[in-house]
Amino acid sequence: MGSAGAVSILPGPGWWAGLPPAAGAAVMATGILSVALHMTGHGALSLVAFVIAVALWLVLAFDFTARLLGERGRFRAEADTPAALTAVAATTVLGTRLSQFGWQTAAAALLALAALLWPGLLLNVVRHWRGRMPGGAFLGCVATQGLAVLAAVLAAVDRQDWLARAALAAFCLGLLLYVAAFFRFDLHEVVGGAGDHWVAGGALSISALAGSKLTASPVWSGSAHTALRTVTLVALALSLAWYVVLLTAELRHPRPRYDIRRWATVFPLGMTSTACLSVADPAGIAWLVPLGEVLLWIAVAAWLFTVSVLVASHLTARRAPAP
Helix, strand or coil: CCCCCCCCCCCCCCHHHHCCHHHHHHHHHHHHHHHHHHHCCCHHHHHHHHHHHHHHHHHHHHHHHHHHHHCHHHHHHHHCCHHHHHHHHHHHHHHHHHHHHCCHHHHHHHHHHHHHHHHHHHHHHHHCCCCCECHHHHHHHHHHHHHHHHHHHHHHHHCCHHHHHHHHHHHHHHHHHHHHHHCCECCCHHHHCCCHHHHHHHHHHHHHHHHHHHHCCCCCCHHHHHHHHHHHHHHHHHHHHHHHHHHHHHHHCCCCCCCHHHHHHHHHHHHHHHHHHHHHHHHCCCCHHHHHHHHHHHHHHHHHHHHHHHHHHHHHHHHCCCC
8 A cells, every 4th residue: 555654745855756645545534634623613623634634635636647647657556556546535535524614516526526536546456456455455445435425415415316326326335345355354464554454444434424424314214214324333333343453453563663554544543533423413322422522532643643753754764874
């Protein structure tokens, strides 16, 4: 899922040319924290996180376009890796936050952009799946569920039933992609992964978030509504179980060295919090709100820690004598 710890997202000579696709997870992590902070009434902090996420997204979008136009060989090679799907997921996360602002046209534009990128990147990635993969294998599910979330959010705002049905189709496909990825996931990554192994849980969290938006929709009632609620709660329960397993593994097998894939740890932490906050109301489970708030501050702390380790590693590398 991209290069390891030597890659930085801090400015330097030609810094944008060295960004791997995995850097998109930083946008996803920061964007979902903005969403959750808004949901819990922390508007100022949410706005700060949103500005940072947009700035990172613009840099990565410029880099993506530059490689597409000027470095086709590198672009094709990177488009085959699971991390390429962070472009889709990051775009949908920002679109969801824009919808919270009330900027529905801009959110719809990002949905269209993500939907345009999604099929080609997904097909390329799935064609290169193999056995014993790292957590990046679950990014197919994450990107697809990101489309489901944003489509469901916009469908609720504009009362577009066809968009709600498209969101349901993406939701179901995302669940199938999760199952397919799980059987290719190397479980040894839980104790030795560089950070993206957390996506195993984060993919279920974003599935629960998508399910909560669909459950809240008036398009479905009766048995269909009950089925959606059940699947959503199962996805959330499994994501929380993954959270416990992965956190326990981190405590027993610490991996303090900075790696760009650590942003793929922060994203699931924030997404699990957001899923709890979102599922609480349509599922009628009030205690998920305080749980989500606790998990949110854990995610914020993880974001700050990751930034601090990134800065420290960057300063250390700059001070190191040339060989």
